[in-house]
Amino acid sequence: MYIYDDRKICYCHFNNIEQVDELLLGFVKKQFAGYLKKVSSRYQDKHCAAIIFVLCNLWEELAHIPAEYGGYDFWEEGELSPFIAPTRTTQGGCTFSCAGVAFSSAVLWKALEKSALSNLYVIHRGRFQNNKRSPSRIIPRWTSIKVLKDEYERYSNKSYNYKSSSSSSLTKILSTELIEIKQRRVPEDRRRxxxxxxxxxxxxxxxxxxxxxxxxxxxxxxxxxxISISLAKLSDVTSNRSSEAELEFSNSEMGKKVAPCFHSFVMGNEISKRNIELRKFExxxxxxxxxxxxxxxxxxxxxxxxxxxxxxxTRWQKLLLQIDGKPTVQIDIKSCIPQIACMKFSLDEDNTQDFYSFPSLMKYGIDRDYIKSIFMSLCNSKSIKKWIANQKFYNRENKFLSPCNYSDIINEIITNKPFFKNIIANPEMYKMLIKEESDFMISCMKSIMDYNIKFLYNYDCFIIQDDEDQINSVLEIMRNQSFYKWGKYINVDIDRYFLTHEDYINDDEALVMNF
DNA sequence: AAGCTTGCTTGACATGTCTA
DNA sequence: TAGACATGTCAAGCAAGCTT
Structure with a gap:
């Protein structure tokens, strides 16, 4: 028996209950603490033993699930979790799952037979809600269901004529009297x-x-x-990195933020690998x-x-993105929403300015980053009053170096850049501007396709190959389109990313993702 | 802050297959 | 033909991560 950590058990096989050692008992006590609390203390050990025994037998059954159903793979890979969760009840029957492997109640009956116990405890994995420190996937909650031994016997010895009294057949009992895991509907008011x-x-x-x-x-x-998308070899990208990009990357730690599924795959999880492959297909x-x-x-x-x-x-994947095997650049609209608002409402205003820069607010300790961070909430608030209340609620005043009134900030913003008046505390306007942005990008896409340039689109940016002709064409298209729409040439950024992170430098293989 | 995405899990219901 | 149950499909909920 091997126990790697709280969640992974590699292999576990007991011929009889005497083989249960201190370690496993401790493990069960810890994991099943919630359940055991409900059991009176003098029965706790007995219940622990029952749980262990049943789980062991179930695992043994699971080990014989054919590989094409995934059972054996998972078993061997050490991905089995010790939690048994009834997932789907069907007409009368019940389907269970363990570590993502579904198995029928027939498996359960066999386990029960082997266990020779009068009661079978099946563990229902629940969730701790509203507890961010204890993610529900890691810490389960337990309830139990009890299967009556005599009902099981009547079922298993085949002499029991369930047909003539189907209402009392084992499965009916399971779905009515015995199962405390009655399926519940999501309440109307909680539905999306x-x-x-x-x-x-x-x-x-x-x-x-x-x-x-x-x-x-x-x-x-x-x-x-x-369009064929791939991710560059890290060694290729890091060879021509700039020290500035290197610094930026190591400071932001973005390299550590990888998609959970991919991270899991990197950690050797075969389930993730399979999921990624399936997803590619889909x-x-x-x-x-x-x-x-x-x-x-x-x-x-x-x-x-x-x-x-x-x-x-993810961000770090975007840095490595290649189109048809060639490096990419990202052409995005600078300060997209404010710029569009500016072009739309203030024809005299310079749309190449830095929209988040308010030097006069620096005396309060309010810098560009702060303005950027409050911009979204400022626009989406129903009223300025509400926004101020919210800011106070989130204790944002900690950020200020000197005392400052929130309405002063807003006055300052509006005085400096009058077109902000149109979008502050105006969610409908904000949505309209996003529609405007989206329509603009769609118009550009149509032209880009005419030019036969391969591209990807993401919010307010196009990702194209790092090729001078292509970049110039796309810039031209965006300029023309914005002039047609708003009478001004749009201000864009061209980003080239160079990635470096110690964790990835040793990766020799290219990470190819054929979407 | 809010809006979107993702993967993952569960719940509800539908469909298919085997057998007596 | 109906019961049992295996299998399929869809959607909700949640945590986490990204964007503006």
Whole structure:
């Protein structure tokens, strides 16, 4: 028997209960503490033994699940968790799962038979809610179900005619009297609200009627499907890194933030590997869609485009992104929302300025980063009063170096950049601006496709190959399009990333992701 | 802060298959 | 043909991570 940590048991086999040692008993006591509390103290040891015995037999059964169902792989890989969770009840029957392996109640009956116990305790994995320090995946909560031994015997010796009295068959009992894990419906008020609507790529008409542009959707799908995405070899990228980028990366620790699934895969989890492979398969075609909010008056707002493979890449993966095996650049709109607001509402204003810079606020200790961090909440608040209350609630005043009134900040912002008045405390306007941004990007996409440039889209940026001609073409398209829309040339950033992180330097193999 | 995504899990319900 | 149950599908909930 090996116990690596609280959650992983590699292999566990007991011929009889005498083989249970202190370690396993301690483990069960710790893991099942919640359950054991409910049991009166003089029966606790007995229950521990029962739990261990049943689990061991179940594991033994699981070891014989054919590899194509995943059972044996997981067993060998040490991914089995000691938790048995009933997952799906069917018409009468019950399906259970252990470490992601589903098995039927028949397996359970066999285990019961071997255990020769009068009671079978099956552990129901629940959740600790609202407890961020104890993620539900790690610390389970327990309830038990009890299977009556005599009912089991009647079932197993086949002499029991369940047909003539089906209401008292074992499975019926399971689903009525015995199972305390009665399925519950998600209460109506806790269900997800239907305000978000995703549609195939759609366009707005003047009167805010949404029309679906199926032709464009099909074009975009075909186009993006032809793009081959891969991640560069880290050694290649790090060889021509800049020290500035190196510093930025090591400071931000972004390299440590990897997708859980990928991280798990790197750690040798075969389940993750399989999931990634399955996902790759499901990825085609990209589920391109545009997300709208349905307003109370029946009109739509919002309208960003989602579903590009670049959406699901983490920051560090984006740094390594290659299109058709070539390095990429990211062309994004500088301070996107404020800039669009500026172009739309203040024709005299310079849209190449730094929208988050307010030198006059520096005396309060309010810097660019702070303005950036409050911008979203400022726009989305229903009223300035509410925003101020919220700021106080989150104790943001700690950030200030000298005493300062929140309304002073807002006055200062509006005085310096008057067009901010239009978007502060105006969520509808903010959504409208995002729609504007999204429509602009879609218009650009159409032209980029005409130029036959391979691209990915992500919020306010295009990712294209690091090629001078292509960059110039895309810049030209964006400039022309913005001039057509707002009468001004849009201000963009071109980012090239160079990655470096000690953890990854030793990786020799390219991480290829064929979406 | 808020809005989106993701993976993962569970719950509810639907469908398929075997057997008596 | 109905019971038993294996298998399939969809959606909700949650934590975490990204963007602006």
């Amino acid at each position: 609200k239907g305000t978000l609507i995703s549609l195939p790529i759609a366009e707005f008409l003047d009167n805010d009627v949404v029309t679906s542009s199926a032709a464009f959707l099909e074009q975009l799908r075909t186009y993006t499907r032809s 990825r085609q075609p990209f589920p391109l869609k545009r997300v709208f909010h349905l307003q109370e008056n029946g009109s739509f707002s919002w309208g960003r485009l989602y579903g590009f493979p670049s959406d699901s890449l």
